[in-house]
Amino acid sequence: MSAISFDRVTTEFGAVRALDEVSLEVPRGEVAVLLGLSGSGKSTLLRHVDGLQRPGSGSVRVLGSDVGALKGAELRALRRKVGFVFQQFHLIGSLTVLENVCTGALGALRGPRLSLLGYPKRVRHAALDQLARVGLADQALQRADTLSGGQQQRVAVARALLQKPEVLLADEPVASLDPDSAAQVMDLIAEIGREDGLTVLCSLHQVDFALNWGHRIIGLRTGQVVLDTPAERLTRDAAMAIYSRTSTPLAAVG
Template identity: 80%
Template structure:
């Protein structure tokens, strides 16, 4: 049974159709990469997985739950099992690296937290363990805004991993990074996915990274799936055609 399943999903924002009749199954442990131009529906699709968006029609099932029907505690429980890494790191600049990572455990804690000592020891130890995995344990007590962009994104990955997620979503996680930092972050996510058996759904613009890192490529155009194939045997030209065909269509109009 797939851990993520879209069945004829359409999403409309007023007069704008962001997703159009999308059907897609992602099995456990697969690393699937979404490719497509900005505005093709990649981010909208990702945000359906943890209930940030709800379909106008169709069904989204995640970890055998109908996401569209979840509310309150049930939705929070699902989200605790789904990590999310964003293009913008969303770290709190004035906090230490370690406290930023600890915030990934807030879903399992009760009451507000004020300062690092307010987190249980087990959470602080788990956060340090994840910082060690991403190679930043030695920066634990630095302010987050003293790190480079690539380092901040690795902190964001560690924060997501503190949740102990079963699914990891990543929305253009390396779009703002230089090529070397981008490759390091994607290698890190790939290694963590393999070690932890994570299912990963990631949107990218970098075709070469997608081909070297993912198991499967799903191409989106104007909210519809136009390509869905394993990476093995997929040429760079075939993957790039997702973008070239869109540009050609735009010129024809």
């Protein structure tokens, strides 16, 4: 069974067609990378996976559930299985690193948490374990806004992992990082994905990262899938063609 399935999904924002008859399958355990120009539909596609966006037509199934049909508790239950790492980290700078990671457990807890001690001990211990995995256990009590960009993104990865997700989404996770920090974050996501058997769907602009890191490359242009191939069969020049602003179809690769 596929972890993620899009069946002829079309989504419009006013006169703009963000996704246009998109169909694709992401098997469990696969690392799939979305490439395409800004505005090609990558972020919109990711937002459909955890129900942040609903399709205008067609269907999205994630871990066996029809996302568009889920509401309330059922939708929240699915979202606990889907971790999300964003380009801008979305950390609370005035809180400690550890408390930011603990917020990844809020979907499974009742009521607000007013401080770090408001989280159950088991959650705090699990958060420390995830910080150790991303190499930041020694920064646990430091304010999040004192960390470098690469460190903040590793905190965001630890927060997503605290959910114990089956699917990990990443929307341009290294776009705001320097090359060295970007490589560290991408290597970390790849390593954890392998260790935990996660299904990973990640949007990138960095073609070299995509080819070296992904199992499969999905190219989007104006909301349409124009390329879908194993990364090992794709040359750098062919991958770069995804960024052409012409409407010339790309050659399909098996």
